[in-house]
Amino acid sequence: MRILIADDEPELLELLKLSLQNEDWIIDTVGNVQDAKVYLDAYTYQIFLVDRTFHGKDCVQELITYGKHKNPSMGILVLSALGSIDEKVQGLEFGADDYLEKPFDIKELRARLIALSRRYVPKVKIFEELEIDLNAKKIKKSGNEVLLSGNEQKLFFYLLERESIVSRNEIMDAIYDNPENITSNAIDELVGRIRRKLHPGIIKTIKTRGYLIAI
Missing domain, CATH: 1.10.10.10 (Winged helix-like DNA-binding domain superfamily/Winged helix DNA-binding domain)
Known part of the structure; x- marks a missing residue:
């Protein structure tokens, strides 16, 4: 399974890559919106893990729309410090399949990614x-x-x-x-x-x- 993670925190990207990457999961990481689009153009991802904000700007709707247009069968999980009920609902209304609030437990994140991968088996x-x-x-x-x-x-x-x-x-x-x-x-x-x-x-x-x- 190939996963793209987009977040503007380099330390978090490194942590997630080290924690999630294994013999079955290929993890690509990007730190800005433009690079995320370049990777979505270049590869077929089963899951897109994306932050809501990049350097203070909420870009999640733009990235969800772009990702789903490129690959409608791709599962999208929003990982964000914006965790109110309204913010979570908004993220799901934008087209995300799941929403996890920061800070999070890596075990829970892994479990949610596995659940998403079952729903979006690529053909x-x-x-x-x-x-x-x-x-x-x-x-x-x-x-x-x-x-x-x-x-x-x-x-x-x-x-x-x-x-x-x-x-x-x-x-x-x-x-x-x-x-x-x-x-x-x-x-x-x-x-x-x-x-x-x-x-x-x-x-x-x-x-x-x-x-x-x-x-």
Whole structure:
């Protein structure tokens, strides 16, 4: 499991990294909002542990929104000295999944992280240099997000979720509102564009039968 911790207290970041990191957990730490966004862009995190304030400014709503946009399946825990009922409720209303007040017990924090990890089990497939997040429907190639058109995305994830040979007619019925107005060549063209953007071998052509993604 990979966890990102964002806090403007260097000593706390070091303590959390030493206390939480183990053979199963990879811990990344950042000390400001911009670095947090850079890491959220670069990696797929299962949990984002974030402070409310950075150098006196409340940035939690901005970071929660950014994080959930990048990875809707990521669990977010707010760790903050702002611990009134209203402040906790506000953090949860912003989109956080849990809220823990500082000072805290490391055992309780670990237990909450484990509970969050159970709720947000990522569905990620790896193929060569591709990292494919089935929940968020996002694809990264060598760490950089690849943008597919609407129909390219529909076709790719339809094939990926089926995990079986799918005919052109089935694909057309699945991704087009009016498939009767679409030629079968349109599917071939979509497949070609996806291969060029992602990897030549990501979609296999099964002669006379259709297409298959087997990862």
